[in-house]
Amino acid sequence: MTTQPETTARLLITCPDRPGIVSAVTTFLYHHGVNITELDQHSSDPSGGKFFLRLEFQTPTLDVSISALRQAFGDVVAKPFGMQWHITQASERPRMAVLVSKHDHALMELLWRWQRGELQVDIPMVISNHADLRAAVESFGVRFEHVPVTAETHAEAEAKMLALLKDQTDFIVLARYMRVLTGDFVSHYPSRIVNIHHSFLPAFAGADPYLQAYKHGVKIIGATAHYVTAELDQGPIIEQDTARVSHRHSIGDLKRLGRDLERQVLARAVRWHVEDRVIVDGNKTVIFAQ
């Protein structure tokens, strides 16, 4: 089934589970002329758990404006059920800033997909603590900002980045950004910073995961995309994938194979974030992926 981004909207809901939610939501939308094209739901526990819902619907037959629909939905449905919710239009492209250090593969994968039209975002800027990737980024017509960081200038650098990002960005991707962000920085973008970690978390958190994996003699390596929280490498996992390795693979081979994993896993996670397919539930995620 193919639908047009121009006419597609999405409703995401989190609320305490109780009977009647789907009925109330779908009946409300039906009476406003909405045509639902995707509906996915999840209950963490039908007795006293949380309920999650994602709807995709088409707007051409809507009998009111989107903003009027939002107003009415809030009053009529969301309030009585105690919902956290939002309605987005697929045509409103979120603004994605990318933070990167020297490794370019994860960044290039995103830029390349964006250039081809696979990733429905605007990219206001790429920020790096190194200048190396300026030319590569600018060749895509994307702004590049170099914000050096040292142990001494960490606070200052974060302040500078926050100033650059302010009002310019809806979410941030850490495409192998090798500096740890402070809890203060993270608090500006809760559940809106996606990181790619080059291991199968929770195994090999922290530095040099490929070296750790090599020394441990694992037969499978992995990559993990997750939301960043104040606790390093512990945020809610969005996506993971793995690849087989053997005693024949050097650390260099693990890094090479891992790059391919990182590119694929990050691209999927970003796509799902952009399409409103991820709902954070405490330290876990609900993923309404295709």
Add this chain to the structure above:
Amino acid sequence: MTTQPETTARLLITCPDRPGIVSAVTTFLYHHGVNITELDQHSSDPSGGKFFLRLEFQTPTLDVSISALRQAFGDVVAKPFGMQWHITQASERPRMAVLVSKHDHALMELLWRWQRGELQVDIPMVISNHADLRAAVESFGVRFEHVPVTAETHAEAEAKMLALLKDQTDFIVLARYMRVLTGDFVSHYPSRIVNIHHSFLPAFAGADPYLQAYKHGVKIIGATAHYVTAELDQGPIIEQDTARVSHRHSIGDLKRLGRDLERQVLARAVRWHVEDRVIVDGNKTVIFAQ
């Protein structure tokens, strides 16, 4: 989320897509005190396509009997929307007959899962065109019927099997049954015969797929579970899986690796069939799997 089979019921619907279906269905159920615990839907095309819905719900809070609910749903919802539909209770274990020849691995996998309580079926009988597996089957406390087949006695043998199965079986699994069933036999169990084919269909349909795969030099082998139709190895695919192979693998190795694939793929397909997670849509399937 864990739910009890005793109190779980399922509603499956296929109908022409049009706005308002989910609203009508969920509102009806809500008004009868039903607590929906799973809901999955699919539209082949929102404009003029088919709509598919699977609901799992809990019956304890139901305000009427299941049969009254069926009656009311048929009149109030199903009829106006032109639905094909059925409501089943998880506690009603379907009766699964198994047809097998000499290879025992697919059969054993099913019997073993059934014995452990992983497969919510009754097994009225296993029928084989060979006597070899009698002891193995009977050790599970399952009835074994030997119905020999030759080219000359094919019609007679099918008649005998149909007589054995009549009123005793809800669906049939071909667990490496090596005789081709006639269209007549198949017509008694439309979309109710699950076959495991030892290749990645449509590649290597017909006889000796591992030999075909070996000669072709493929780097990946597969197995396919599908519903049987009158056309050999062409019925709607339920599930497939693959495994990597190399030039080091002999035909014997392909068969050995393939057995593991066949066991896993068939077990998943049967589980989904039993849990009403498969809807046939022409020559394809909609799978509402977890």
Add this chain to the structure above:
Amino acid sequence: MTTQPETTARLLITCPDRPGIVSAVTTFLYHHGVNITELDQHSSDPSGGKFFLRLEFQTPTLDVSISALRQAFGDVVAKPFGMQWHITQASERPRMAVLVSKHDHALMELLWRWQRGELQVDIPMVISNHADLRAAVESFGVRFEHVPVTAETHAEAEAKMLALLKDQTDFIVLARYMRVLTGDFVSHYPSRIVNIHHSFLPAFAGADPYLQAYKHGVKIIGATAHYVTAELDQGPIIEQDTARVSHRHSIGDLKRLGRDLERQVLARAVRWHVEDRVIVDGNKTVIFAQ
């Protein structure tokens, strides 16, 4: 390529790497009429590293007895190169004892493959700290020993098991044996106890890995077969595999999916151990698998 177990022998070598090893080994064997049918080698580092070699050869054209070949090889080749080595004949089936608690799936998978002739071992006994699986084991014609263990009787129970196993077993499989073995017990079978752990190690070592995985919200679960050392869940990894999961999967679902992984991973690891395809290299393994 298919070869006969009766006439197949294997040579495994570990030694300091230096030029000329393969030449010396293969020339020696050639002069004794040996036909090499598989040769696999690995060097951890050509300068100052370790060298590993596995050869499969056919004995019918051998000009001396196997024991004379062993004697000569030791003197002429192994000694000058400082090799650890052994030659085994595929026809000498190693004796595999299995330790199990209450979960039967890993044990059943091994017994089932053994019964079909897929696993070239003898099984002198299955030992369990519970009596539950006696009938299931004995139905395969295999001896079952019940050795209860409590915190107080742990030493005594291990002594009893060691006495039962003594002179009866070449290696041990822990098929979900839920008691931790002491370093003393393990020291009797160095690199000869294969355990299946129900997680993707090193993630979720210790107790209740599926619960840990569930709470952590991972998108992939795993199973790991490894040799047991004195340090819990830290021994050299033989094989791992993974399966995708989602927010829809309960802990019960993880356990169910995990059982299938555990069965497959353990079966592969045991097969490789039995076919002399595993060489331990410190806390890692070299796997000369097909």
Add this chain to the structure above:
Amino acid sequence: MTTQPETTARLLITCPDRPGIVSAVTTFLYHHGVNITELDQHSSDPSGGKFFLRLEFQTPTLDVSISALRQAFGDVVAKPFGMQWHITQASERPRMAVLVSKHDHALMELLWRWQRGELQVDIPMVISNHADLRAAVESFGVRFEHVPVTAETHAEAEAKMLALLKDQTDFIVLARYMRVLTGDFVSHYPSRIVNIHHSFLPAFAGADPYLQAYKHGVKIIGATAHYVTAELDQGPIIEQDTARVSHRHSIGDLKRLGRDLERQVLARAVRWHVEDRVIVDGNKTVIFAQ
């Protein structure tokens, strides 16, 4: 284990299998001071089959020049055993020409890996039957040649391409080149044209494989890299991979997911070809991959 391209050489051998080959080869190399760092072999059948060998060795300790080694090896070892063989140096980068039409993903993946130094080739030119990708190719500093093709000008276009490629290229990659090459063209580059086909061959050979897959309702899609022969989509398979799909995926989704498969599969196949890890054996391949 990491080795330097500057000092790494490779020996590939195909010959009738018989005892003594490995001994003869390794002893010859040992006596010339060669340090073997990888050795992989395969016998299609020890009695009367074909034998395949790939050796990687380090040249610094060689007692003669590479050309003298080639001369001596030919006389002393290759001739008596009837070997087809060649010795290459990893530092001699093969020249890879790429043919492409309008889809850029497979081409971009190769150019991107080449730019990063992951692919040890020179790229003399990219040829396309469309002009669309000129700017993208030239931005990598690579020559772009536009050779339009119509049904009428097919012979002429192939002649023009052969003229462009002559003496400039060691092998050719068809990175989604959508015109069928004639047997005559192919005969100039036997086992030296690598094609990426967007299906799991032999399923869905020919045109529009994703449409075929969609209509067939398969649950897994694939991609296949193979050498081109005169017979369309039938040449020896080098590598394949697969990805799960479901009823939720439109044809557009299959194409999107398939692009990722095609990129990965082609990149692996080209890498193996470049590193002399592929030996063609009739309509199959022996892959000495890591």
